Amino acid sequence: MLSCRKFVMGLMFVMLAMILLACNNESASSNEVEGGNDEDQSMDVGEGDQEPFAFTIMANLHTPEVPAETVLEEIEQLTNTEIEIQWVPDNNYEDRLNTAFATNTLPEAVFLKNQSTFIQFRDAIQDGQFWELDPYLDQFENLQKLKDNVQDNTRVDGKLYTLYQGRPLSRQGIIYRKDWADYLGLEAPTTTEEFFEMARAFTEDDPNQSGSDNTFGITDRNDLIYGAFKTIASWFNTPNNWGEREGELLPEFMFDEYFETMEYFKALHENGYINQDFPVTSKVDQQEFFKNGSAGIYIGSMGDVVSIYSDAVTINPDVELDVHNYVEGPTGEYGIWSIPGYGNLVMFPKSSVETEEELLKILGFFDQMMTPEVMNYAYWGIEDVHYEVIDGQALPVDDTALLDREVRPYQAIEVGEAETNGRYEGYFDYEPKAKSEDLFIDNENYLIEDPTVPLYSETFTRDGARLEQIITDATYQYILGQIDQAGFDAAVENWKSQGGQQIIDEFNENYSN
Missing domain, CATH: 3.40.190.10 (Periplasmic binding protein-like II)
Structure with a gap:
């Protein structure tokens, strides 16, 4: 009887040891999946078994209707995100943007449609209401590919607050x-x-x-x-x-x-x-x-x-x-x-992005957007549905209504350009059009x-357009023979007296050659 009890107790110890060993192995396996360098983790928007990261983007809409989510669903799956895009018609965008800013209801990622809109937010940027990005971009392999000369064109007081959507520097x-x-x-x-x-x-x-x-x-x-x-x-x-x-x-x-x-x-x-x-x-x-x-x-x-x-x-x-x-x-x-090299710019308000952890996740999404796989979805759509690949380039289908309905609006959230994000260039069967694309690149040498x-000039921001008209009128008048050189010089002096000299002084105040 005693030997039987010893046998049962020994069997129980063996079974307990096997259970503990299995638990340890499962824990080790879990650590291999979830562990790793914390800095690398900050670049993941949400991979593996993690819940999708949700955030909101505000972007301008150039098509008549809000797009279907066919393409967005592909992007979300690849980046493990849930994205709400607030589409705003382009002709109303600045008004909606200013209203959201005034009411403190900006989303986490805000696209600015051009350079003049960006200048309007300069004071808010200097007041620290948007995240500076310089301390974080070295953590993101793809975002580091953005062109330095273009990014420098968006700096405020030498600091970077934006990611840019590239444009040819000269067409x-x-x-x-x-x-x-x-x-x-x-x-x-x-x-x-x-x-x-x-x-x-x-x-x-x-x-x-x-x-x-x-x-x-x-x-x-x-x-x-x-x-x-x-x-x-x-x-x-x-x-x-x-x-x-x-x-x-x-x-x-x-x-x-x-x-x-x-x-x-x-x-x-x-x-x-x-x-x-x-x-x-x-x-x-x-x-x-x-x-x-x-x-x-x-x-x-x-x-x-x-x-x-x-x-x-x-x-x-x-x-x-x-x-x-x-x-x-x-x-x-x-x-x-040349132009500054960007179209839309995206910034991240501190009012809605409250922590560095959240900022890193959003930057991680845009880092993944700057991969060929994701960006081709955003820019061209779904292969063999919205475009086909010919000689390594993308040729959109002839159904423009389909493209407007499902693809083209998402081009507004591109970051970088084909050169930096790796998406397909467009294919053109009309030779002069294909040649023009090559000449855009050639222009960058000159x-x-x-x-x-x-640089920034408050007077230029406030009065630049009005003062520019003085010179525009004088230029046309000279070409048409209505004024001579003395008349043009008088227009320049008029420009200077009405605020132009102040613009010169303000631009030179912070200029270093």
């Missing part, structure tokens, strides 16, 4: 009638003299072989920035909005190169090589001159070539277009003005940047 160049040029034996112009000659020939040498005097060289519009003037000014090496002279920042119109550009335009206008009423011509009418065969040169975004061609070919099936960027000025160099982008 500017020439779209021209290649069939006209071929008939006249002209190559793409590489100097301002050759460009002037093309404008002359397209006006005087019957490029459309009609036997009539019914064409002119350049079609332009009432826009000194996105029309022809600023691009041609770049060829003359005019500063981009502001430039430095003897250690001081001054506006572009106080440089000799700006005056040389006005002289060039005056000659184009006097000879009839540009539409005579361009200071009051709309963009629609400007493009219509080109599409209907009245003009042979369009200066602006080279990417417009595909939409212009689509309309022009319905009028003239034999039309041939090409794009070009490189035109040297009198100094023998090519330069092209950029003229605006040194005031990271």
Whole structure:
């Protein structure tokens, strides 16, 4: 009987040991899944068995309707998140944004639609109402890929508060009638003299072989920035909005190169090589001159070539277009003005993101967004449903209604650009459009940047648009021969007296060359 009891007790000890061993093994296995470097964990939005991390994004909507969540569900699954996107129509976005800010109801991630909106929040940023990101980005492999020069353009007092959505730094160049040029034996112009000659020939040498005097060289519009003037000014090496002279920042119109550009335009206008009423011509009418065969040169975004061609070919099936960027000025160099390199910017209000832990999780989401797998969903949609891959590039389906309904709105939450986030570039079967994309990249070798982008002037923010009109009017008046150099100089002095000199002083206060 005693030996039986000993046997039973021994058996119980063996079973207890086996249970304890199994528990220890399960605990060790669990630690292997959940453990690891705490810093690395901060980069995970919520992987494995963790609950999805939920937060809200406010973004601008460019399509008529709020998108279906087909794409969003794919993004949420890949990033283990639950995202509520507050879609706000683009034309009402700034009002809604300001209201949310005033009522302290901003969501965790807020997209600002452009540079001017960002400037409006500068005081709030300086007051510490948004998270500074410099202390955290070194924890995120993909966010570190964002371009330093673009991020520097968004800094406030040298500190970074935003993630940016990339834009080509310069799309500017020439779209021209290649069939006209071929008939006249002209190559793409590489100097301002050759460009002037093309404008002359397209006006005087019957490029459309009609036997009539019914064409002119350049079609332009009432826009000194996105029309022809600023691009041609770049060829003359005019500063981009502001430039430095003897250690001081001054506006572009106080440089000799700006005056040389006005002289060039005056000659184009006097000879009839540009539409005579361009200071009051709309963009629609400007493009219509080109599409209907009245003009042979369009200066602006080279990417417009595909939409212009689509309309022009319905009028003239034999039309041939090409794009070009490189035109040297009198100094023998090519330069092209650039934008700051971003569209939307996303910031993180401290009123809704209350802890570093929460901020790290949100940054972790955007870090995952900057991977090809996730970003292709956000930008292109679902492969073989919304696009197909041709030669390693994405070609959207022809169903534009489907794309507007399910894909295009999510492009507003992109961070970075194809170069940094790895998403597919677009595929274009129209060769000049594909060429324009290459020329955008080529332009980055010749950029003229605006040194005031990271600087701040309260007077410029308040009165800059009003004062700019003084110079715009004087520029047109000089080109049209209504004032001479003394008249233009008087306009500059007027600009200075009405607040321009204060803008100069404020920009230079924090400028270091």
